[in-house]
Amino acid sequence: MSRKLELTPVQEWGFFTLPRPMVIAGPCSAESEEQVMETAAGLNEFGIHVFRAGIWKPRTHPGSFEGVGAPGLRWLQKVKKVYGMKVATEVASEKHVFECIKHGVDMVWLGARTTANPFLVQDIAEALRDTDIPVLVKNPVNPDLDLWIGALERLNREGITKLGVIHRGFSASEKIAYRNDPLWKIAIELRTRYPEMPFFADPSHMGGNRAYLQEISQRAMDLGLEGLMIESHCDPSKALSDASQQLTPAALKDLLESLTVRDKDADSKEYREGIDQLRARIDLIDEGILAELASRMGISRRIGEYKKEHNVAILQMSRWDSILERMKEKGRACGLSEQFIETVFNAIHEESVKAQNEVLEKG
Ligand code: PEP
Numbered sequence: 001m002s003r004k005l006e007l008t009p010v011q012e013w014g015f016f017t018l019p020r021p022m023v024i025a026g027p028c029s030a031e032s033e034e035q036v037m038e039t040a041a042g043l044n045e046f047g048i049h050v051f052r053a054g055i056w057k058p059r060t061h062p063g064s065f066e067g068v069g070a071p072g073l074r075w076l077q078k079v080k081k082v083y084g085m086k087v088a089t090e091v092a093s094e095k096h097v098f099e100c101i102k103h104g105v106d107m108v109w110l111g112a113r114t115t116a117n118p119f120l121v122q123d124i125a126e127a128l129r130d131t132d133i134p135v136l137v138k139n140p141v142n143p144d145l146d147l148w149i150g151a152l153e154r155l156n157r158e159g160i161t162k163l164g165v166i167h168r169g170f171s172a173s174e175k176i177a178y179r180n181d182p183l184w185k186i187a188i189e190l191r192t193r194y195p196e197m198p199f200f201a202d203p204s205h206m207g208g209n210r211a212y213l214q215e216i217s218q219r220a221m222d223l224g225l226e227g228l229m230i231e232s233h234c235d236p237s238k239a240l241s242d243a244s245q246q247l248t249p250a251a252l253k254d255l256l257e258s259l260t261v262r263d264k265d266a267d268s269k270e271y272r273e274g275i276d277q278l279r280a281r282i283d284l285i286d287e288g289i290l291a292e293l294a295s296r297m298g299i300s301r302r303i304g305e306y307k308k309e310h311n312v313a314i315l316q317m318s319r320w321d322s323i324l325e326r327m328k329e330k331g332r333a334c335g336l337s338e339q340f341i342e343t344v345f346n347a348i349h350e351e352s353v354k355a356q357n358e359v360l361e362k363g
């Protein structure tokens with residue numbers, strides 16, 4: 001059972017300005033003072049006010065670049081001083097939190113690997129108690145909504161009310177085009193439970209490649225999310241981590257300008273906003289239905305092969321009748337009419353028989 005969260009509205013954080021998206025941008029990792037300052041300069045030029053940079057990097061393999069550590073926090077202080085930006089970094093231990101407090105970091109986030117670990121989240125929550133630092137919580141690597149909510153609850157119980165979330169996708173067990181599976185359904189469920197909590201998408205870690213950043217960002221806007229956290233590096237090809245997903249500040253500016261964002265605050269747009277969000281959800285479900293239909297057809301063809309090998313006729317009406325009966329019963333239980341179930345499943349069956357016949361005729 002998730003408990004109610006006590007939240008400070010994001011408008012009172014003093015970080016972000018409307019209209020959407022609220023943007024957090026900066027390199028995956030702080031690598032050098034020059035790289036940090038040059039990237040911040042490029043972002044500041046077109047009005048990005050919140051700068052991100054990883055100081056301690058959780059890497060899959062030891063020996064990869066694991067971040068510059070605490071000395072990099074001085075570069076973030078310089079970004080604050082020179083450009084007046086707010087600065088944010090990832091914390092994964094109480095030691096990181098203490099370093100951030102010492103160096104005036106304005107906001108922290110919990111990474112996906114940290115959110116998955118309640119011991120660490122508890123330590124971090126306690127270390128942040130009595131500070132006023134906003135905390136953004138990335139989803140855990142595994143698609144476990146309760147674990148994500150549990151982390152928010154731990155922070156909230158220690159008095160942290162400037163709380164938000166970052167959706168960065170989930171590790172996929174099968175190979176997919178994106179680096180991490182968006183599984184938007186889970187994000188929508190969280191949004192529905194806590195509609196007042198600021199919600200960021202992280203297209204960089206979801207997509208894993210520059211090519212996908214625009215479509216993911218647009219989808220996040222269509223679903224009504226408030227913000228985007230996007231990795232930006234002054235020279236992406238030389239980045240020491242996540243090179244393929246980082247954008248130059250100029251390319252990020254183009255991406256943001258290309259987004260269609262319907263502003264919640266614009267007069268009488270409330271209705272359009274609502275309808276567009278519902279439509280975006282329908283689009284997601286339709287894509288899911290398509291994928292399921294395609295995999296069902298694949299299995300039908302395999303059954304066709306199998307029947308052929310064993311010299312069995314394609315059409316077995318008794319099997320089909322029993323499928324249809326079962327589906328009608330299940331359909332009734334979730335409020336779908338018999339007529340509708342019959343129409344949909346007969347169309348599926350017809351196509352499936354056709355596919356099996358093609359298999360038969362092929363050989
Ligand atoms: C990051 O933001 O650079 C990062 C390591 O992200 P995640 O925790 O989503 O993998």
Ligand code: MN
Pocket residue numbers: 028029231241242
């Ligand atoms: Mn990264």
